[in-house]
Amino acid sequence: MCGIVGYVGPNSTSEVLIAGLARLEYRGYDSAGIAILDSEHEIDVRKRSGKLKELRELLKDSPIKQGNTGIGHTRWATHGGPTDENAHPHLSEDGSVALIHNGIIENFAELREELAGAEFKSDTDTEVVAVLLGRELAQTGDLETAFRNIVKRLHGTFTLLAFATAEPGKIVAARHHSPLVIGLGEGENFLGSDVAAFVEYTRRAIAVEEDSIAVITPDSVQVTDFDGNTVATEEFAVAWDPAAADKGGWPSFMAKEISEQPEAVANTVRGRIKDGLVEIPELAALGDDYLQNINRIIVLACGTAAYAGQVGRYAIEKWARVPVEIELSHEFRYRDPIVDENTLVISISQSGETMDTFLAVSYAKELGLKTVSVCNTQAATIPRESDAAIYTHAGPEVAVASTKAFMAQVVALQLFALHLGRVRGVLADSDHRRAVTQLEALPDKVQQAVESQEQIQQLAHWMADTRSVLFLGRHVGFPVALEGALKLKEIAYIHAEGFAAGELKHGPIALIDHGQPVFVLVPSPRTSPTMHSKVVSNIQEIRSRGARVIAIVETGDTAVLPYADEVIRVPLADPLFEPLLHIIPMQWFALELSTAKGLDVDQPRNLAKSVTVE
Structure with missing residues (x-):
């Protein structure tokens, strides 16, 4: 679930890489790093655990050398904890190869056993691949050949980007069950885990097919399968504006x-x-x-x-x-x-x-x-x-x-x-x-x-110390209750559960205690009168046991007023469209409660946006 970016071209490589990582940080924010092949054909690396801002601070204190070839990575930790040492990029033993990786190498332990005498600096499966590639390159003398030989030995899921000191201006990349796209520029080319990596610089892109190897230089792009056969590619135009992100x-x-x-x-x-x-x-x-x-x-x-x-x-x-x-x-x-x-x-x-x-x-x-x-x-x-x-x-x-x-x-x-x-x-x-x-x-x-945000904001700040919230819904409201609970778990880190309202008496009502907040999604009395009356009965049941009821109702519904502590109104809609209106106050509530607790709304702990490993 990591974010990867590669660049070959005349612009400031570090700026391109950092800009790409900033747009990819949602894929992982346990650590970040960049590696650049400088004008003297040496690899300069800066990497730091924590969010991208930590790497930016490091670059201020210790600027990286410039060159026309570079790779960058923002990590969601799998193998090895989120430490400086485990951050990507990783180097070969002799420092001749830099490599980054998205995915999991399942046979890394077996491969590591082959590398007798190697001194590993990290706990990652990725460094094993970097060391293997360095040794293979020393034997073959050709980066593409060495890369192809190593890739065919890997089991698991991976997107790999690598470059070598002996071949400046070239990055090799491979994908197997993990995303990779190429950005096409004028006298420059890009690689990324998605188009966000380079959309600031180009809207022209190629999606790399499964089990393919891509080789980019400033003036060329080549895509082959793992055996070296040319793979047909199709260019597409990136549809969204970078400002949208x-x-x-x-x-x-x-x-x-x-x-x-x-x-x-x-x-x-x-x-x-x-x-x-x-x-x-x-x-x-x-x-x-x-x-x-x-x-x-x-x-x-x-x-x-x-x-x-x-x-x-x-x-x-x-x-x-x-x-x-x-x-x-x-x-x-x-x-x-x-x-x-x-x-x-x-x-x-x-x-x-x-x-x-x-x-x-x-x-x-x-x-x-x-x-x-x-x-x-x-x-x-x-x-x-x-x-x-x-x-x-x-x-x-x-x-x-x-x-x-x-x-x-x-x-x-x-x-x-x-x-x-x-x-x-x-x-x-x-x-x-x-x-x-x-x-x-x-x-x-x-x-x-x-536009219900203001009401929800006040409610969430009153409930900043809440440790558990329940959500009830009937019919199409049931999965929406589940989604409302998930939002709260994801970003506010508190216990939250969604239930079908009819299940209350089959066990969940035992959770109701004095002051327990319960969101109730109330069906329309116009279009679903039977379900509406049953949900109102549910509200009465939990209210009598001390629950604090927050009812989401359609405009004009007064039947719940005697039994609800808070009422949030949404516009009238037919039953199958009600969920699209009911979910919004719960989204706001999760956001506002997380904010009131001083948490990072956009980047919750232990999570990444795209789950690209199984």
């Missing part, structure tokens, strides 16, 4: 991204409504005949994306009349699922690089299943490996705790449900058009919900 005056990326949710919804819907009906052009690759014969859908996802899938399930089953199962990606491929040729797999991943999900999609393809990816990141691995992709167009999401990506994923699944219902002929035209009307009105309603 800046805070833009907001105190945190998370606050900015919560506020961007109206635009994220609008961008996800845009271009997918024709004559009042949903039509997703990207699904043409599957063919209407196939879609008409689907008898089951399996959604693969992890964390927040899995909760988005649970919300989407309600829409798919209601509008398309196809049964849906939500599978945690890391569980799916370790069992023997019952599937057939009419089972469709939908994967959900903001980054499109989530390793658990990628491996689950690969397993689904081995089973002969069709796959659709819901993804926010252009040219990412999972959508490229899928039969069709629905991009959410939510824009870059930098904060580790996902907000606008969740919102866009749910909308994408709702669009898919409406498209599938139309193709299968099971959704009445009037119901379809009513749902489309709701979708088109959603950005304005989301904006109104976003």
Whole structure:
């Protein structure tokens, strides 16, 4: 889950590397480092444990030499703790090779045993590869040949970048189950774990395919497979503006991204409504005949994306009349699922690089299943490996705790449900058009919900010492309750649990004690009167046992007023769209409670944005 950047060219290499790492820090912030091949063909390295600001301070006190070849790394620790010694880049024994790595080398212990006499300076699997590469280079005398020989011996997941003192102006890179993209410049070229590494300098990019080796110089790019055969590449234009990944005056990326949710919804819907009906052009690759014969859908996802899938399930089953199962990606491929040729797999991943999900999609393809990816990141691995992709167009999401990506994923699944219902002929035209009307009105309603921040801020500051929060929801509100609890765990580091409200009397009500805060997602009394009355009864049950009730209700609902301690109002919406409004106050609450506790909202401990190791 590390961030990597490489650069060859005439500009200030250290500035390019640090700028790239700043945009990649969401991938890991246990340590950071850079290595540059200077004008005297010597490698200069600066690295420091902690966040990128620690490396910046080190560079002020001890400036690095300049040259036209360099690599940089921001780390999420796997092998070895977050120390200065374990920070990347790592060098070969003789200092002739510098190397950085994203992933896990599973056979590193076996390889290390071969390196008799080597004195390792770190506890990492990465240094083993650097030492191996240095020894291989000494034998072959050619960096590409040595690199190719070493890469084919590695087991696990990896993206590797390396350069050598003997070949200035050249970086070699390899990928196996870990992301790598090339940035194309004029008289300069870039490498990165995603386009954020170089988007400030170029919008032209190439996604490196699985099991490929890339070699860049200032004037050339070459991509081959591990055996040296040329691999065809396709250039694409990076769609987002680098300014979209800046805070833009907001105190945190998370606050900015919560506020961007109206635009994220609008961008996800845009271009997918024709004559009042949903039509997703990207699904043409599957063919209407196939879609008409689907008898089951399996959604693969992890964390927040899995909760988005649970919300989407309600829409798919209601509008398309196809049964849906939500599978945690890391569980799916370790069992023997019952599937057939009419089972469709939908994967959900903001980054499109989530390793658990990628491996689950690969397993689904081995089973002969069709796959659709819901993804926010252009040219990412999972959508490229899928039969069709629905991009959410939510824009870059930098904060580790996902907000606008969740919102866009749910909308994408709702669009898919409406498209599938139309193709299968099971959704009445009037119901379809009513749902489309709701979708088109959603950005304005989301904006109104976003404006609840001030009320939530006051509430969170009152609750700064809270050690546990519970969340209750019924029907489509249940997965939203789970997501609300996850947000609080991720960034406020307190106990939080989401429950189906109907489960209260089956055990969870034992958790209710005097003063226990409970968020309750209240369905609309207009559209769901039965569920509404049951949830009001739930509120009465927990209130009588001392709970402090924070009710999220639609505007105009007065039935909960006698029983709730706090009421947060959201605009009116049909039941399947309520979750997109209910989740926003809970996002704000997690952010504001974390802020009140003095925590880092954007970079919570032990977490990284993209989980690129299994």
